[in-house]
Amino acid sequence: MSGVLVIAELVRDVPARLSLELLGLARQIVAQTGGSVSALVFGCDQTASAALIARGADKVFVVDDPRAADYNSDTWTACAAHAADQSAPAVVLSGHTTKGMDLAPRLAFRLNSAAAMGCVSVTWEDGEMRFTRPCYGGSARETVSIRTAPAVATVRSGCYDAAPADAMRRGEIVTLGVDSQASRLRVVERRPEAGDKVRLEDARVVVAGGRGLNGPDGFAVLGELAQVLGGVVGASRVPCDLGWCPHSMQIGLTGKTITPDLYIAVGISGASHHMAGCGGARIIVAINTDPDAAIFRDARFGVIGDFRKVVPALAAEVRKGATDGR
Amino acid sequence: MHIVVCTKLVPDPEAAFSMFTVDEHAKRVIPAPGLRWVMSPFDEQAMEAALRIREKQPDSRITVMTLGPDNARNALKHGLAMGADDGVFLSDTAFQEAGSYITAFLLAAAIRKLRGCDLVLTGRQAADWDAGIVGAGIAETLAVPVISFAKDVQIDGGAVRVERVLDDGTEVVEADLPAVVTVSNELGAARAPTLRETMRAARKPVVVWSGADLGWSASAAEAAGIRCVRERVFLPVKNSRCEILEGASPEEQAASLARRLREARVI
Numbered sequence: 001m002s003g004v005l006v007i008a009e010l011v012r013d014v015p016a017r018l019s020l021e022l023l024g025l026a027r028q029i030v031a032q033t034g035g036s037v038s039a040l041v042f043g044c045d046q047t048a049s050a051a052l053i054a055r056g057a058d059k060v061f062v063v064d065d066p067r068a069a070d071y072n073s074d075t076w077t078a079c080a081a082h083a084a085d086q087s088a089p090a091v092v093l094s095g096h097t098t099k100g101m102d103l104a105p106r107l108a109f110r111l112n113s114a115a116a117m118g119c120v121s122v123t124w125e126d127g128e129m130r131f132t133r134p135c136y137g138g139s140a141r142e143t144v145s146i147r148t149a150p151a152v153a154t155v156r157s158g159c160y161d162a163a164p165a166d167a168m169r170r171g172e173i174v175t176l177g178v179d180s181q182a183s184r185l186r187v188v189e190r191r192p193e194a195g196d197k198v199r200l201e202d203a204r205v206v207v208a209g210g211r212g213l214n215g216p217d218g219f220a221v222l223g224e225l226a227q228v229l230g231g232v233v234g235a236s237r238v239p240c241d242l243g244w245c246p247h248s249m250q251i252g253l254t255g256k257t258i259t260p261d262l263y264i265a266v267g268i269s270g271a272s273h274h275m276a277g278c279g280g281a282r283i284i285v286a287i288n289t290d291p292d293a294a295i296f297r298d299a300r301f302g303v304i305g306d307f308r309k310v311v312p313a314l315a316a317e318v319r320k321g322a323t324d325g326r
Numbered sequence: 327m328h329i330v331v332c333t334k335l336v337p338d339p340e341a342a343f344s345m346f347t348v349d350e351h352a353k354r355v356i357p358a359p360g361l362r363w364v365m366s367p368f369d370e371q372a373m374e375a376a377l378r379i380r381e382k383q384p385d386s387r388i389t390v391m392t393l394g395p396d397n398a399r400n401a402l403k404h405g406l407a408m409g410a411d412d413g414v415f416l417s418d419t420a421f422q423e424a425g426s427y428i429t430a431f432l433l434a435a436a437i438r439k440l441r442g443c444d445l446v447l448t449g450r451q452a453a454d455w456d457a458g459i460v461g462a463g464i465a466e467t468l469a470v471p472v473i474s475f476a477k478d479v480q481i482d483g484g485a486v487r488v489e490r491v492l493d494d495g496t497e498v499v500e501a502d503l504p505a506v507v508t509v510s511n512e513l514g515a516a517r518a519p520t521l522r523e524t525m526r527a528a529r530k531p532v533v534v535w536s537g538a539d540l541g542w543s544a545s546a547a548e549a550a551g552i553r554c555v556r557e558r559v560f561l562p563v564k565n566s567r568c569e570i571l572e573g574a575s576p577e578e579q580a581a582s583l584a585r586r587l588r589e590a591r592v593i
Binding site for chain 2: 071073074097098099101102105106108109110113114115116117118130133134135136137139140141142143144145146147148184185186187188189190191192193199201205229237240241247248253254256261262273279282283285286291294296297298299300301302303304305306309310313314316317318321
């Protein structure tokens, strides 16, 4: 068994950034171990397959059935197992998304192997694949090796770079059939949340609020700053659990993992489980009334003060800078 | 309706980062001595989901199950005090340091020994290793459907109907019973045990099964354990070089912050 199989995800018919990062990681792995890179994609047209090849796939398994495009745990697991049988990879990689988190452990059991969930690093050492992942609510890290093949792993976003697109790369496209009848699951209804145009996972600037906002209206204040910065608003777990904002805004161990250039944490204490979702941001700014908040240990810049005064002042300052032509 | 809720006892996940150290040699995380041990919160919410089902279907029976060392019995006590009808304790020195695979096989074996059940509920992941593998593993081992990250769990005739959390909203998925459902924090807070239920808990039946009771052999343990080997456990390095931007007013603080962010070319 050699090479890598990447379970790709599409966002509005285009490969997700995280899927491209996985292809980048897959190329790094095969450069050391040999073997080729395959990708599995569901219900796509030729354009998405071509994009996956341009970004590093040597072979693309296409489940060419529009009904398979939407996630179904049974269908996707069966197709992934089928693609793994055909490509016999050493490693199967998927994104640490709600799809990947659901699929990877099932696939691992189906293939009589093991899964490493939510990895921040995948390396080849002493002839073994090693996977490093946060645990204990982000307080600690563990590195595991998987001795059975194929190893299955989900990888968090922003840990690896996508390879540049190379339109000259050539690859093979293989169509996989799907037995939709085999699914024991019936998707009755989808309830998408009308969110920002830019996905939280893709935003370069994220302004997030926590318990310290003291209520749902604080998010409007953050929204104004996010708007002048061209960013998106997120949240820690507490405001989501309290119903101040939708759960799709949650950043952290059980929410989204984001790696923006700028992360502004407002009224967020900085618990480990939150930092597990945003610790990879290039610059973290903390705005908090409590000078002892743990967030100041992770932040590069801190402001101790009332967000209702500091955040609008920062928004005004950014606007002023923009009109000054800076 | 027979519901089995699989639970785990973990060091209090709400404890501060500083309450944990690491024994790099033993490859273990060592919680501070005074730290409370609690039922993993997602498992507590799985118990809550079971109790909500029983409120609508009073003839339901809830079995709380756990695997672990002697103190893991406290997870059962908590589940029984929340309102479970009986408990199953999987306890054997051979289960020490059981990873996700062994745990899933053993829980599945115990469910088989109970002659199956209609619904298995468990947390989306345990709050210690945060893997999120066991629920899926029980389902794959028992060859029954699994629905993950439940926000709401309803029984509708012979089927379970689950609203589950997605990256960009939710979806409603149905499966015929028996099935496994893993519960996410979106389900809402779990109820606290009442005094009355806590008093009753001590009289509720608990069975204890060893590896031998489950037909578990040393060779099976070795085959499962070798799949995934822990090589290292460590604490991430904190940067602790935060620059606090001072100023006589929020405007001055904001101006100073904006200047730094421009220098760093992030705005």
